[in-house]
Amino acid sequence: MTDTADLPRITPETQVVLHDLAVRRDRDDWIVGRMATRTFVALPYAGARAVQLLRGGGTVADAAETLRAETGEEFGITEFVEDLAALGFVARIGARPLPDTAPPPASLPRLRPRHARLALHPVLPWLVAALLAAALVALVRDPELLPGYRDLLWSRHGSLVLLSGAAAGWALVLAHELAHLVTARAAGVPGRIRLGTRLQFLVMQTDISGIELAPRRHRMTAYLAGIALNLSVASCLLLVLAAADPGPTAHRLLAAGLLLALLPLPFQLMVFTRTDLYFVLQDLTGCRDLYGDGLAYARYAARRVTRRAGHDPSRELPAHERRAVRGYSVVLVVGTVLCLAFMACVTLPADVTLLVRAARGLGPGHGLAGNADAATVLLVLGSVNVLWAVTWWRGRKASRAARRR
Structure with missing residues (x-):
């Protein structure tokens, strides 16, 4: 990603060179993305057309004039180029190449x-x-x-x-x-x-x-x-x-x-945990971020109960997405509560019981087979829980770092 504060000045005569981008129409929007960095964004027609015009080699002024003639509206092409640069879609502005990020392995x-x-x-x-x-x-x-x-x-x-x-x-x-x-x-x-x-x-x-x-x-x-x-x-x-x-x-x-x-x-x-069927559901409903939007609406609904609702985030979505997001938010909340309740009432007590029994099964009075059995339970079950904790912590750190960027 490129910091927009470090971008060269963009004038009407500036030519912009974009990286290799892929474009696919999706309902009323266009999905535009760069496969090398796995970065994608949904754009309206004007944005997708602007990308096409900039890829054609014309100047910023040429792209703005063409869009004005085709849509009858002014298009903030300079700000749009800055947004593309922030996404890592721009290779060069004028004669100056922009720094690029290494693609994820x-x-x-x-x-x-x-x-x-x-x-x-x-x-x-x-x-x-x-x-x-x-x-x-x-x-x-x-x-x-x-x-x-x-x-x-x-x-x-x-x-x-x-x-x-x-x-x-x-x-x-x-x-x-x-x-x-x-x-x-x-x-x-x-x-x-x-x-x-x-x-x-x-x-x-x-x-x-x-x-x-x-x-x-x-x-x-x-x-x-x-x-x-x-x-x-x-x-x-x-x-x-x-x-x-x-x-x-x-x-x-x-x-x-x-x-x-x-x-x-x-x-x-369990689509509330973003399983394979969650992505099928998201694709079929035409939602961009079913989980994120559903979580935002669930938080809004919770605030509404306490009469501190504020703005309904789902109202900014198209009608077909709004219905899907509101329905999914119910599944998200109910499923998460039931899942965590099951963990607290069943899984966690069972794991603790097995670990305690295995720890008590170690010692000279339990024989070779008994000690081997107890050690195996401690190793397998303990390793899974430790690995979960380490993975969860690393995921939280990565999420915080991504938000800071």
């Missing part, structure tokens, strides 16, 4: 769009649907194939169950996020996988900023790629269970894998 940088192009093949969703349909048919024919929670407890050694479940679970999470990354990379979006937090949950997330400029089919494919992978893995495991007659241990391992593949899917319905 991408995960798997050697993976090129041509390597991943099959992820966007129109036949692929039909293959996933066919696989899911076959699994459903097998399940209808033999409902006993549906696993239960006892299948997760495939061994009498709790430490072995915990370690194998954690390993398989995180492997599936990584595969889920790689599905997002590969699909986005096929659409030309760099993408980056990192750890994050959603309320009390430690999650792995993929930043695919830039997918906003892709066609709708590509956007939806990228958003739903992780869910499709989980369903595909679960379908394959169920079909193996239906076709084979494995031994008791192998059967329970396959059933446990099937359950682990399905367990993350209900979490996707």
Whole structure:
């Protein structure tokens, strides 16, 4: 980003050189962005037209005159160029190049769009649907194939169950996020996988900023790629269970894998935590920032209860966004309250109980197996909670630094 205080003077004769920008029409606005820095903005027609004119090589005065002739209104082209520079969209003003920021690192940088192009093949969703349909048919024919929670407890050694479940679970999470990354990379979006937090949950997330400029089919494919992978893995495991007659241990391992593949899917319905389905919902409703606008409206509604309401932020939004934001704000508040209440009443007491029991299970009087079991519980459960705390703190620091900029 460029500090507008350091910009050279812009005169009517100034020529502005922009970086490589992508533009896509979205309802009444245009999405304009720079893929290298993953910075995007929604502009009205006049703003998108100004970008087009400036890219054409004319002067600031030429762009302003053309816009005046086309719209019949004056356009603040100088201020607009300053705004573009603040976003990092301007490469040079006159003869002076502007400083540029380094793009955020991408995960798997050697993976090129041509390597991943099959992820966007129109036949692929039909293959996933066919696989899911076959699994459903097998399940209808033999409902006993549906696993239960006892299948997760495939061994009498709790430490072995915990370690194998954690390993398989995180492997599936990584595969889920790689599905997002590969699909986005096929659409030309760099993408980056990192750890994050959603309320009390430690999650792995993929930043695919830039997918906003892709066609709708590509956007939806990228958003739903992780869910499709989980369903595909679960379908394959169920079909193996239906076709084979494995031994008791192998059967329970396959059933446990099937359950682990399905367990993350209900979490996707928690759109108040910005899951994959949240981005689908945001895209379908045409909202720019459903979560941010919903949170702002929820705060306004809370102030209104105390008769300190102030200005309703949703009134500045188009009608279709206003309705979606107000409805989402209810889901956001109710879902967050229920989620935190569940943590306080169930998850936190359970974690504390397990940690206390494990700590008491250490010592010379519990034998080698008992000590190993207790140490494993302390290591796995304690590491997850410490990792959540560190990730949450780093996220807060990054958010504060971004607000200061």
